[in-house]
Amino acid sequence: MELGQKIRQRREQLGLSQADLAQLMHIAQGRISEWESGARTQMSLHNLRSMARALGVTADYLIGTWEDGETPLPATAALPAVAPPGTSPAGPRRRGRPRKAAALARAST
Numbered sequence: 001m002e003l004g005q006k007i008r009q010r011r012e013q014l015g016l017s018q019a020d021l022a023q024l025m026h027i028a029q030g031r032i033s034e035w036e037s038g039a040r041t042q043m044s045l046h047n048l049r050s051m052a053r054a055l056g057v058t059a060d061y062l063i064g065t066w067e068d069g070e071t072p073l074p075a076t077a078a079l080p081a082v083a084p085p086g087t088s089p090a091g092p093r094r095r096g097r098p099r100k101a102a103a104l105a106r107a108s109t
Contacts, residue, residue: 004036006062010055011036024054 001009011021011032018036022029027047034040043051052059 001064002038003041003062003064004038006057006064007032007051007055008036010057014055021051021054025050 011018016024018032019029022032025032025047027050031040031047035043048059048062052062055062
């Protein structure tokens with residue numbers, strides 16, 4: 001299902017007119033008409049978020065990140081095994097002056 005079809009279907013489910021949806025999004029009604037008809041197929045990220053909020057759906061649903069019936073990959077399979085920023089395999093990176101105990105241990109060796 002295309003973006004425009006999803007917008008129209010959800011808008012009608014909610015009982016909203018194009019003018020009502022445009023008012024919720026603070027844009028011109030003609031823009032809603034263009035998206036629904038397919039005359040305009042792209043929208044800004046700001047408008048995508050606004051549209052998703054107004055329709056009560058996710059942006060992923062609107063843009064078709066996952067098609068109907070398609071199961072997304074498990075979270076562990078999709079993410080690369082990378083250490084979080086500011087950490088190393090030895091642990092978090094320390095900042096500032098060394099602690100007294102650490103300084104004494106180094107001095108005694």
